[in-house]
Amino acid sequence: MKKKIDITVYGCEPDEAAVFNKLSYEFGVTVSLIKEAVSENNAKLAAGCRCISVSHKAELSEPLLFELKNAGVKYICTRSLGFNHIDIQAAGKMGMTIGTVAYSPGSVADYAIMLMLMLMRGTKSVIHRAERQNYCLNNLRGKELRDMTVGVIGTGRIGQAVMERLKGFGCTVLAYDRNHKAEADYVSFCELLQSSDIITLHVPLAEDTLYMIGREQLEMMKKGTLLINTARGALVDTEALVDALEDGRIGGAALDVLEGEEGIFYYDCTHKALDHPYLSALQRMPNVIVTPHTAYHTERVLVDTVSNTIRNCLNFERSLGNV
Known part of the structure; x- marks a missing residue:
């Protein structure tokens, strides 16, 4: 039975x-x-x-x-x-x-594309100004995705979905993965970092991917590069990222995941002091978007x-x- x-x-x-x-x-x-x-x-x-x-x-x-x-x-x-x-x-x-x-994979892929567009158009500043009834356009001129080179790190199901969506925008797409899983223009990790205007992360967190974006990697990026992370927070050395943003070495970051997000993301912290060494600093930056691990939430x-x-x-x- x-x-x-x-x-x-x-x-x-x-x-x-x-x-x-x-x-x-x-x-x-x-x-x-x-x-x-x-x-x-x-x-x-x-x-x-x-x-x-x-x-x-x-x-x-x-x-x-x-x-x-x-x-x-x-x-x-x-x-x-x-x-x-x-x-x-x-x-x-x-x-x-x-x-x-x-x-x-479409949920995270759509979200990653959205974050790219938001950073390129300075959406955070646009919204903040409009909410204060400031409708001036000074320092808000954006860029178009078709003029960008986008580096996709990790070409599993989500990375492939991101690349498929990027085709419609007409931009140049570079890919890096240890296993060449998709039809893509694969390059070395270093070449991707040095050549991309936008870099988006789509790899799991493991021993060999912990802090895969650290000080050395951030210094290799083109000045003004935009970094998107919808994968896992600890792929990025947050302290090094904050320093690179403050120094103007990179142009901005959109983070749906954050190292040390546990106990903060998914909770209402409206009236609490945030126990995180970098979150407040990141949220104060006009060129940084932080969302609470919600890319998958459809x-x-x-x-x-x-x-x-x-x-x-x-x-x-x-x-x-x-x-």
Whole structure:
């Protein structure tokens, strides 16, 4: 007899809950939806479930994984592309499998293009002036994307989607990736840094990509280069970036992710002092745009994430012969 498939979903927001309830019925699984992020205190709520789903906002440390293992959890599906918030080594030692979800690359690709255009047209200053009823155009002359050379670092699904969109603007596109995964004008990392007017990052965070944009790399860039990061904050040495912006070595930055964003992004900090060494300085700069890790946040991605979470859990159960 096949076993009933139960999935415990932690950190489930109201909009996610509505989609989980709808799709769980269609897939024939039962879901237990928990609003709070997974923690050592609520790990026992997964008792009886081999599969759980977590958000990327929760840190899954070894002690927490141990509690989940004791509850009977064997498979953890994170509702994100990355898994830097999970102690993978500890999970492996405990015999637990970690899965990620794929979702529409268009969400992040669209957002990256939007950030490029906003920086090129000085949109932050335009909006701030207009809100103060200052409608002068002095120092607001922008540039056109077709006149730019755009360097795309990382040509996976999202990087390819960015390049596909850039074709329509008529700009020159350079690409860098250790694996040449797409039809593109691939160049060396150094050549991309030296030749690009705009550089956009689309690589995962790993040991070899940590601070891949540091002081040395920023100094290699053309004066006035615009940097876009919708991937992971720690790809960029933030201190070095602030120095390069203040010195005028680069022309601007648009950051949807930020090193040390944990505990700040996704929270209302309106009346709080920000515990971050560089965020306030970045936000004060007219040529810097900071958004709270929201590039992925679309309706299509929500449905993709929930449906692929359930599929991943079902596939894991099939591997055990339970479906």
